[in-house]
Amino acid sequence: MPIRVCHLITTLDSGGAERSLVNLVTAMNRDEFKNEVVSLLKPGPMAQPLVQAGIPVTGMGLRRRQPNPSVLLWLIRYLRANRPTILQTWLYHADFFGTAAAVFARPDHLLWNVRCTEIGKQPSMPKSTRLLERLLAMLSRRPDAIIVNSHAGQRDHDNLGYRPKRWINIPNGVDLERFRPRRDEREALRDRLGLPAIAAVIGLVARYHPMKDVETFLRAAAIFQLEHTNVRFVLCGDGLGPENRRVAELIQALDLDRHVIMLGPRPDIELIYPTFDALTLCSTYGEGFPNVLCEAMACDVPCVATDIGDSAEIIGDCGLIVAPRDPEALVGAWRAVVQKGSALGTEGARARVAARYSLQRMCSHYESLYRSLAQKSSNA
Numbered sequence: 001m002p003i004r005v006c007h008l009i010t011t012l013d014s015g016g017a018e019r020s021l022v023n024l025v026t027a028m029n030r031d032e033f034k035n036e037v038v039s040l041l042k043p044g045p046m047a048q049p050l051v052q053a054g055i056p057v058t059g060m061g062l063r064r065r066q067p068n069p070s071v072l073l074w075l076i077r078y079l080r081a082n083r084p085t086i087l088q089t090w091l092y093h094a095d096f097f098g099t100a101a102a103v104f105a106r107p108d109h110l111l112w113n114v115r116c117t118e119i120g121k122q123p124s125m126p127k128s129t130r131l132l133e134r135l136l137a138m139l140s141r142r143p144d145a146i147i148v149n150s151h152a153g154q155r156d157h158d159n160l161g162y163r164p165k166r167w168i169n170i171p172n173g174v175d176l177e178r179f180r181p182r183r184d185e186r187e188a189l190r191d192r193l194g195l196p197a198i199a200a201v202i203g204l205v206a207r208y209h210p211m212k213d214v215e216t217f218l219r220a221a222a223i224f225q226l227e228h229t230n231v232r233f234v235l236c237g238d239g240l241g242p243e244n245r246r247v248a249e250l251i252q253a254l255d256l257d258r259h260v261i262m263l264g265p266r267p268d269i270e271l272i273y274p275t276f277d278a279l280t281l282c283s284t285y286g287e288g289f290p291n292v293l294c295e296a297m298a299c300d301v302p303c304v305a306t307d308i309g310d311s312a313e314i315i316g317d318c319g320l321i322v323a324p325r326d327p328e329a330l331v332g333a334w335r336a337v338v339q340k341g342s343a344l345g346t347e348g349a350r351a352r353v354a355a356r357y358s359l360q361r362m363c364s365h366y367e368s369l370y371r372s373l374a375q376k377s378s379n380a
Contacts, residue, residue, distance in 0.1 A: 002034040003374045006084035006107070008075075008098045009037065010091040012057070013044035014207065014238055014265065016291045017090050017115045020149070020172050020362075022046050026053040027175075027363045033370065038078065040071070040093055072100055079105035085374050089113060089143075092132055099142050108377040110143045111369075112164075117152045117288045117309050137161035144373060150288035150310040168369065171310075172289045173362025174353055179298035181350065182274040190275045193234070193261065200231045200338045203276040205269065205292045206283075208239025213282040213306075213325065214247060220330035222254040228338070236263040236272055273299040278337045281305035284324040289314070294357045297349035304333040314357070318349035 007025065012018055025035040026049065036056040039047070043059040050057050058078070062071045079087065079101055087107040089098035095112045102110045137160050140146065145166040148154045154167050182189065187197045195201055202221070206212040214235070221233045233256070235247070241264025242248060251260050266272055273279065279296035280303070281287070287309035294314060296303055303319035305311040312321045320336060322329035 002032060003086070003370055004034045004082070004084040005036070005086045005088055005370060006079065006082060007035060007037045008087060008089045008094045009039055010093040011041045011044055012037070012039045012046040012050075012059075013041075014046060016172075016289075017113070018044075018046040019291060020115075021090055022049050023173065023175065023359055024363060024366055025050065025055050027359055028367060033367065036082070036084070038075070040097060072097060075101040076104045079107060083107070085109065085377060086111060086370055091115065092129070092136060095136055095143075096132060096139075099139055102142075109373045111373075112140075112143045112146045114146055114148050114153055114157055114162075115150075115288050116286050117150065117156045133160060137163075140164050145369075147369075148288070151313065152309045153288040170362060170365040170369075171357055172291055172294060173357055173359035174291070174294040174298045175359045176298055176350075176354060178270045179273065179295045180270075181300040182271070185271075186274055189271055193263070193272075193275060195232050195234075195261070195275055196230065198230065200228055201234060201276050202231065202278050202280060202334055202338075203234040203236060203272070203296075204240075204280050204282065205272070205296075206237045206240070206281070208237065208244060208247070211283050211286040213284045214240070215250065216325055216327055216330065217280060217282045218247075218250055218254055218256065218260070220327035220334070221256055221259065223327060223331045224334055225256065225259050227335075231259060233260045234263060234272070234276070235260065236266055236269065238265045240264055269295070270299070273301050276301045278319070278334060279303045280330065280334075281308075281311060282324070282330070283308045287311065294353050298353045300348065300350045302337050302349060304330065304337055316352055318352055 007021055009021055037050055038058045040060050040062045042061055043057055047057045060071050062068060075097060084107050086109045087098055087102055088111045089095045090113040140162040145168050146164040147168045147170055149172050190197055204217050225231050240262055242262050273296045279301050281290050283306055289310050293303050297318055303315050305321055306324040307321050320333040322333050
């Protein structure tokens with residue numbers, strides 16, 4: 001009989017945790033594991049690839065900041081009817097609802113998945129989330145284990161008072177078939193985006209959010225374009241399209257109109273990375289294991305990232321690490337990467353990802369964990 005795994009996640013919007021969940025369940029062995037996904041909120045865009053892959057998806061319809069006890073009752077009934085061997089929760093609200101429901105529905109095993117870091121640094125965090133954070137710390141002995149995708153995330157939650165029975169570190173994995181170098185296609189890919197073939201292209205792939213610090217990226221771009229007139233900066237992600245007036249006005253104020261392209265969200269992101277000479281991550285807090293670094297590196301694109309989460313460990317010598325909120329530091333790193341100077345190491349970016357952060361490797365870790373828990377259930 002297949003091992004039944006119910007994945008409970010807060011939302012299926014476009015985010016790192018959501019993408020990791022989709023990557024995992026669509027790549028797992030279908031003969032051995034039967035996965036289903038439940039979203040606390042109404043299913044977002046990441047539900048589509050799950051449905052296309054034949055993974056059952058259910059939305060509970062919870063509204064943000066509007067507690068509804070009936071949702072918990074619905075979840076209890078759902079779990080009792082479907083009887084998963086493992087309830088795997090993703091993100092704080094799902095961790096809480098899953099733990100509460102497990103008291104009554106009694107799945108054989110409960111696992112939490114913690115993805116973020118430095119949550120206390122978020123300037124606009126609701127008080128309810130801070131209360132939830134403290135409550136989860138008190139409940140952290142309930143799950144069989146807590147999975148983290150970064151060493152930084154484990155340290156931060158340990159400092160918050162999390163005391164699980166076991167920490168399990170499983171880094172994110174990238175699909176090496178989807179994300180790959182496309183050197184023969186590079187000129188054509190640039191042409192369709194309006195990028196000159198010989199330009200230096202620096203990209204930022206992120207959703208528009210204060211933690212991503214798009215302003216520092218653009219201020220660094222304004223400095224860098226003074227010494228590299230044939231440079232283009234690409235902004236790609238939710239909220240980073242031309243409709244974002246705040247960003248568009250900053251671009252105009254910094255005299256970057258001729259140098260910046262705002263793409264917005266792109267489902268074909270694997271065709272965007274290969275046009276870059278460097279990928280930049282400017283985040284100031286909150287990152288655990290940034291997927292964009294591995295995706296770009298799998299395309300053999302060097303990275304420049306702020307020293308947040310596990311970024312330095314991910315990049316190794318395949319790029320450079322700088323301090324957050326420092327445009328001049330970004331400029332210096334871009335200069336070194338674009339010129340491929342002695343500041344960079346010799347290890348291939350794609351080779352590093354293939355050895356440490358492949359999707360196959362991530363799936364293998366999860367499957368081994370689920371298999372060992374199911375074996376305990378059968379022996380009980």
